Amino acid sequence: MKERDKILEQLDALLIRSTRGRGAIAAISGSTAIGKTTTLNALAERATSAGITVLSVVSSPHEREVPYSALAQLLHSIEAQCTTADVPRAGGAGTVHDGRQADEASALAPPSAQDDPMAVARRTYQIIAELTALRPLLITVDDIQHTDTATLTCLRYLAQRLTQLSLALVFTHGISVDEQSASVLDDLLYRTSARHFHxxxxxxxxxxxxxxxxxxxxxxxxxxxxxxxxxxGNPLLAQALIEEHRLRLASDSVAGPMPPQSDGIGRQSTTEGGASIGPAFYQAVLAYLHRLGPRAVRLARCVALLDEATTPLLLSRLSGIDTELSKRYLRLFTGLGVLEGARLRHAGVRQAVLGEMPYGEATQQRYRAARLLNEGGAPPQAVAMHLLGVGPLHDGWVLPVLQEAAAHAMEDGDVPQGIRYLELACECSLDEGQRLSTKSLYAFGQWQLRPAESAPHFRALKGPILEGKLTGTDALWVAEGMLFHLDFDEAVEVVDHVNSGEADVSTALHSTRMLMAAEVPGLLERLEHPLPATTAPATSHSELRARHALALILENGADKYAIALADQVFQGSQNWPTSKLSGLPKALLALCYADQLDTAAAWYDLLATEVERHDAPGWWAQIESVGALLALRRGRLADAVRQAETAHARLSGPRWNVSSALALTVLVEAHTAMGNHQTAAKYLETSEPPPALFLTRAGLHYLYARGRHHLATGNTYLALSDFQECGTLMRRWNIDTPSLAPWRLGEAEVWLRLGDQKQAARLVEKQLTNSDSGLTRSRGMTLHALALVQTTAKQPPILRDAFRLLEAAGARYEAARVLADLSRAYQQLGDKQARPTARRAWRLAKSCQAESLCQALLPTSIPQNMDTKPPEGPCGADRPGQDSFGTLSESERRVATLAAQGYANREIAERLFITVSTVEQHLTRVYRKMGIRNREQLLQRAHAVSYESV
Structure with a gap:
């Protein structure tokens, strides 16, 4: 406050000068709430302390038109500050009316509007002069710009005769944006003798x-x-922010750091750069605006309404305030720190300003803002935001604006906002056709936001479609929503109706055909009329390309053209609009079924970074379910479970749908591979799948996953039934590719369990004959199965080839299974590679969290206190009684267990958080106690335990 202290010192000097009979005049100017009154009050206190009589006047804009209202305050102040003896006895500043008592005449009666201005000015001067003869005076006038003209005339008269008086006149003068000061005020303020302090x-x-x-x-x-x-730098706002921070510190000291709070009217307390912004700050801004006057308040409300769309011209038209004047106010608000560009800097300030608006005024202004923005060519969303605050309207321009705004909002990833626009649009529709078209868009939006709950919105539109009231692409959107929810009877009726009567929707019908071929292939044969098939449109739109690629790969395997189509869907900008999200799950599936797992995973990881930009849970849940399938096939079982759980939670509801079914099948298959058979059974028993599911591609996944679960839990005949049913459907629908569901390999595994190796071999050979060399993972799995139907001697080279293919495909779990069988074959053949291969298989299975496979790879454990027979030879003979595993200490047993599992000394040290030297010492004692010489003998003698028991 050094600058203000310096100003007070200079004003003190003026006061001292005035006490010596050299009158002074000064004006303190500055913007609203900058501290002028505080400075004036500080000066008055200092003057009083110095023995100077202070006469104070506070002018108000409400009394500006009342003659002598400020002078009346001055006269009242004289009466309050001076003794009776000091008060001039010659009457008041105005005329003394006949009939007054003598004592009344001695009072300082204020003048009336009818009194002669010059006579009043002379009498006022006479009163002040008489007082200054007795004591020095300081007259202060706060906000002199609001002083009535009659009083200003008296003050000017007084200022012109100051030189011989012990009087100081000090005024505060607010800088007015929208008013011209009176000439008499200018004469008073800008006298050559006046001192100015800004x-x-x-x-x-x-x-x-x-x-x-x-x-x-x-x-x-x-x-x-x-x-x-x-x-x-505004003191009013600075003090409010300091108070906010003080309150936060007090709250934190009592209850710890608190989350942002609301003041009860929707104004949130936030922090910005360490400063707290809350109700105290918002109220200070409102107080500031009201001190500026009603025009400032009106303009601030218009700025708050227009927000990002604010321009001086638009602001002028909405507020009714001259454009140049609007610019002045904007400059004032900017200097205050309230504006950033042409919009209010803080959302809380905006809410506070709007919260003060009367409801009727707010509604009327929002309508005017929407109309002005629309006429000015503003973006539809900027217009629609105001229409939401107005309610249903039937102006012709309103419905198209709302529909376009909804489309833009959904495209930008703000699906909830798009739905709000569509809800209002339904109420603004002028006829039934418009209303139904809007409802189809609304159903589609609900499907993106809450897919599991959107079925009724689609079913409600079946009747209007069949009546011809909703046609074309809108009708097919509804049909595709019905397909998603397994409402196949309704969907077939709608598709047949559109296919039989409309000639201008061939491209949309082709897109629907590809969707059905990829998602619900069992439904195509139920259509009354075949849907048109052409490949040309598929090159023009990402959704069409994705559907076409998926259908081709399901039919032809690793089709290079289809893979290129799928890859094109992801090309270009990484900031995918929401409309493009619809094609991404299908493009990911196409790459997944083409065994392009690494490519698909890379695109999925890139998509995962985009999720925060889109508030479209439906789309993202579908992408997440495909991501779970990818994780499963890459052997990342825990990731598969996590992603599938997320997708299933978002997609599942009271009824099944194609995407929730896919997520559930991933959960079943992943938990089965991890050995969590009870969890897998829980998912299968949650609800009975509807018959309609087995007309879908997701139904094939379900049959295969359930078959794997039955096989893992010993229900071989149930598994056989599921694999055979899966194969029957895949052949019937002409999508018999092993990358979708390798049912033949599953069935062959069942026959091996049942002891029918010939039947198993026949299935594997059939699969090998039909396999596509481009399907790397699928071919690796087929070679694995082929090895198992061979004699043991023939198995290793085939298994090694299978492992190389699966490793190249990134299929870690399947690769671990191959290594497990390879180690078994080596062991049966007496090959020394058996143990290192088993260790490698265990580690790979462990990285996949496939615990059942890990357990199968470990030797059978025995009680810790059970003795083992010593190996033949001098080592065992030399150390009788030293061969008991139970004689090992707990720490020695941990080291021995990990050593038997193939871990190097350094790896054991890292896992047990000990030094390598300690590991070596433990192993030396283990060898001595067990009467062995090396790790090979340890593996033969020790019964290893799993890592969790370490």
């Missing part, structure tokens, strides 16, 4: 001093910088 906004140093005096702890430099930026 209050600038507070500096950072000033704010530091202010904060230090009001906060319990010394504020940080970062906090001061933020308070200065947010307040624009």
């Amino acid at each position: 209050l600038e906004p507070l500096s950072r140093v000033d704010i530091m001093g202010l904060a230090a005096s009001r906060l319990p702890v010394l504020p940080s430099d970062r906090l001061i910088v933020e308070i200065h930026r947010l307040s624009g």
Whole structure:
């Protein structure tokens, strides 16, 4: 506050000069709430302390038109500050009416409007002159710009005769944006003898001093910088921000750091750069605006309404305030720190300003804002935001704006906002056709937001479609929504109706055909009329390309053209619009079924970074379910479970749908591979799948996953039934590709369990004959199965080939299964590679979290206190009684277990958090106690336990 202290010192000098009979006049100017009144009051206190009589006047805009209203305050102040003996006895400043008592005449009666202005001015001067002869005076007038003209005339008369009086006149003068000052005020303020002091906004140093005096702890430099930026140096706002911070510190000291709070009217407390912004700050802004006057309040409300769309011209038209004047106010608000560009800087300030608007005024202004924005060519969303606050309208321009705004909102990833626009659009529709078209868009939006709950919105539109009231692409959108929810009877009726009567929807019908071929292939044969098939349109739109690619790969395997189509869907900008999200799950599936697992996973990871930009849970849940399938096939079982659980939670509801079914099948298959058979059974027993599911591609996944579960839990004949049913459907629908569901391999595994190797071999050979060399993972799995139907001697080279293919495909779990069988074959053949291969298989299975496979790879465990027979030879003979595994200490047993599982000394040290030297010492004692020489003998003698028991 150094600048203000300096101003007070200079004003003190003026006071001293005035006490010596050399009258002085000064004006303190500055913007609203900058501290003019505070400075004036400080001067008055100092004057009083110095023995100077202070006469104070506070002018008000409400009394500006009342003659002598300010002079009446001055006369009243004289009566209050002076003794009876000091008060001039010659009457008041005005005329003394006949009939008054003598004592009444001695009072300082205020003049009336009918009195002669010059006579009143002379009498006022005479009163003040008589008083200054007795004592020095300081007359202060706060907000002199609001003083009535009659009083200003008296003050001007007084100022012209100051030189021989012990009088100081000090005024505060607010800088007015929208008013021309009266000439008499200019004459008063801009006299050559007048001193002018302009209050600038507070500096950072000033704010530091202010904060230090009001906060319990010394504020940080970062906090001061933020308070200065947010307040624009305005003392009113700076003090409010300091108070916000003080309250936060007090709250934190009592209850710990608190989350943002609301003041009960929707105004959130937030923090920005360490500074708290909340109700105290918002109220300070409102107080500031009201002190500027009604025009400032009106303009601020219009700025809050228009928000990002604010321009001086638009603001002028909405507020009814001249454009140039609007610009002045904007400059004033910017200097205050309230504006950023042409919009209010803080959402809380905007809410506070709008919250004060009467409902009727707010509704009317929102309508005017929407109309002005629309006429000016503003984006539909900017217009629609205001229409939401108005309610249903039937103006012709409203419905198209709302529909277009909804489309843009959904395209930008804000599906909830798009739905709000469509809800209002339904109420604004002028006829049934418009209303039904809007309802189809609304159903589609609900499907993106809450897919599991959207079925009724689609079913409700079946009747209008069959009646011809909803046609074309809108009708087919509805049909595709019905397909998603397994409402196949309704979907077939709608598709047949559109296919039989409309000639201009061939491209849309072709797209629907490809969707059905990929998602619900069992339904195509139920259509009354075949849908048109052409490949040309599939090159023009990402959704068409994705559907076409998926259908081709399901029919032909690793089709290079189809893979290229799927890859094209992901090309270009990485900031995918929401409309493009619809094609992404299908493109990912196409790459997955083409065994392009690494490519698909890379695209999925890139998509995962985009999820925060889109509020479209339906689309993302579908992508997540495909991501879970990818994780499963890459052997990342825990990731598959996590992603499938997320997708299933978002997609599942009271009824099944194609995407929730896919997520569930991944959960069943992943838990089965991990050995969590009870969990897998729980998912299968949750609800009975509807018959309609087995007309879908997801139904094939379900049959295969359930078959794997039955096989793992010993229900071989149930598994056989599921695999055979899966194969029957795949052959019937002409999508018999092993990358979708390798049912032949599953069935062959069943026959091997049942002891029928010939039947198993026949199935594997059939699969091998039909396999596509481009399907790397599928071919590796087929070679694995082929090895198992061979003699043991023939198995290793085939298994090694299978492992190389699966490793190249990134299929870690299947690769671990191959290594497990390879180690078994080596063991049966007496090959020394058996143990290292088993260890490698165990580690790979462990990385997949396939616990059942890990357990199968370990030797059978025995009780810790059971003795084992010593190996033949000198080592065992030399150390009788030293061969008991139970004689090992707990720490020695941990080291021995990991050593037997193939871990190197350094790896054991890392896992047990001990040094390599300690590991070596433990192993030396283990060898001595067990009477063995090396790890090979340890593996023969020790019964290893799993890593969890370590």
